[in-house]
Amino acid sequence: MTAGSEGSLQYQPRVKRALCACANSLPECLSGDVADSMAVGEKICTPGVRDGERSEVRLLTQLTPEQERQIVRQCRAHRHARYLVDLKLSYGEILRGFVVDRGVMRPEAMTSVMLARCLHFANGLYCDRDCLDVGCGTGVQGIVMAIRGARHVVLSDVAPSAVRNTEENLHRFQLGGRARVVRGDLFECIDGDYDIIVFNHPFFVGHPSHNLRHKLETNLAAGAFINDSLEDPDLIHRFLAQARSFLRKGGTIVMPYYQLAGAPNDPAVQGPRHGYKVFEHFRASVVTGLQRGVVSVYRLAHRNSR
Numbered sequence: 001m002t003a004g005s006e007g008s009l010q011y012q013p014r015v016k017r018a019l020c021a022c023a024n025s026l027p028e029c030l031s032g033d034v035a036d037s038m039a040v041g042e043k044i045c046t047p048g049v050r051d052g053e054r055s056e057v058r059l060l061t062q063l064t065p066e067q068e069r070q071i072v073r074q075c076r077a078h079r080h081a082r083y084l085v086d087l088k089l090s091y092g093e094i095l096r097g098f099v100v101d102r103g104v105m106r107p108e109a110m111t112s113v114m115l116a117r118c119l120h121f122a123n124g125l126y127c128d129r130d131c132l133d134v135g136c137g138t139g140v141q142g143i144v145m146a147i148r149g150a151r152h153v154v155l156s157d158v159a160p161s162a163v164r165n166t167e168e169n170l171h172r173f174q175l176g177g178r179a180r181v182v183r184g185d186l187f188e189c190i191d192g193d194y195d196i197i198v199f200n201h202p203f204f205v206g207h208p209s210h211n212l213r214h215k216l217e218t219n220l221a222a223g224a225f226i227n228d229s230l231e232d233p234d235l236i237h238r239f240l241a242q243a244r245s246f247l248r249k250g251g252t253i254v255m256p257y258y259q260l261a262g263a264p265n266d267p268a269v270q271g272p273r274h275g276y277k278v279f280e281h282f283r284a285s286v287v288t289g290l291q292r293g294v295v296s297v298y299r300l301a302h303r304n305s306r
C-alpha cells in the first residue's frame with residue numbers, strides 16, 4: 001500500500017464513554033518501599049554519571065522464558081514493511097492513514113494504542129500546555145496530544161527511522177505549526193520546560209539467553225528498538241533523573257507499562273527511587289494484540305519539580 005499525502009481524524013464526538021471511565025479511574029498512590037528485584041544478576045553494567053545522576057552499578061537479571069517468548073513474538077511482528085493503518089482512538093474517532101515505516105514500532109498492536117486512547121480522553125492533563133513525547137516512534141502519542149488541544153508538542157527519538165516517520169505523520173496530519181520532532185538520546189536535543197512528558201519506554205530489559213541472543217542477532221533489523229535497549233538497565237534511570245529538570249512545577253510524566261516485563265523497568269518501582277510520587281492512572285487486562293496481559297498507565301509527579 002502506498003501512502004497518500006494527508007491523514008485525517010474522523011470526528012464523531014458522540015460516544016466517549018468506555019475509555020473516559022478508565023481515564024478517570026481511581027488514582028492509586030504506589031510510592032513507597034518496593035523490593036529490589038535487581039539485586040541478583042549475572043552481568044554488571046557501570047553507567048557513567050550524567051546530569052548529576054548518582055553513579056550506580058546496576059545488575060542485569062536473566063530474562064524469564066516467558067519474557068523471552070514475548071520478545072521473540074514482538075520481534076517477529078515487527079519484521080514489517082512500511083504500511084498505513086487507521087488507528088481507532090474511540091468508537092468514532094480514528095486517526096486515518098497513519099504511516100508506520102519499516103523498523104518502527106507498530107502502534108496498533110502494542111500498548112502504544114492503549115496509551116494513545118488514554119491520552120485522547122485525558123486531555124485535561126495537557127490542553128493548552130507544552131508537551132514532550134520522548135521515544136516518539138511513529139509520533140502517535142505526541143500527535144494525539146497535538147490534535148486534542150496541546151499548546152505545543154516536541155517529539156524526539158534516538159532512531160533516525162522514527163524521526164523520519166514522525167516527521168511524515170506530522171505533515172500528514174498538518175501539525176507542523178504546533179509540533180516538531182528532533183533526534184537525540186533522551187533529552188540530549190531538548191530545551192525548555194514542559195507541563196507533560198510522555199515516555200512509552202522500552203519495557204524489557206535483561207540478559208538474554210544464548211538462544212534469544214542468536215534469534216535477535218539473526219533478526220537485527222526487525223526489532224531494533226527492542227534489541228538496542230534490552231541490555232541497558234540504565235535507560236529508565238537516566239530518563240527519570242534527567243526528566244526532572246525539564247518538568248515544570250506541577251508537571252506530570254506519563255509512562256505506560258506492560259507488567260510481564262517485571263520490576264527493572266517498572267515506573268512504579270523505579271520512580272520513587274528518583275523522588276517521584278507514582279499514581280496508577282489506568283490499568284487493564286489486555287486480551288488482544290501483541291502485548292497481552294496487565295498493562296498500566298502511570299502518572300509521575302516529582303516532589304521537587306521546578
Ligand SMILES: C[S@@+](CC[C@H](N)C(=O)[O-])C[C@H]1O[C@@H](n2cnc3c(N)ncnc32)[C@H](O)[C@@H]1O
Pocket residue numbers: 105106107112115134135136137138139140141156157158159162184185186200201202203225229235
Ligand atoms: C516502545 S517504543 C514507543 C514508540 C512510540 N512512542 C509509541 O508509543 O508507539 C520506544 C521508542 O523509544 C525509542 N528510544 C529508545 N531508546 C531511546 C533513547 N535513549 N532516547 C530516545 N528514544 C529512545 C525507540 O527508538 C522507540 O521508538
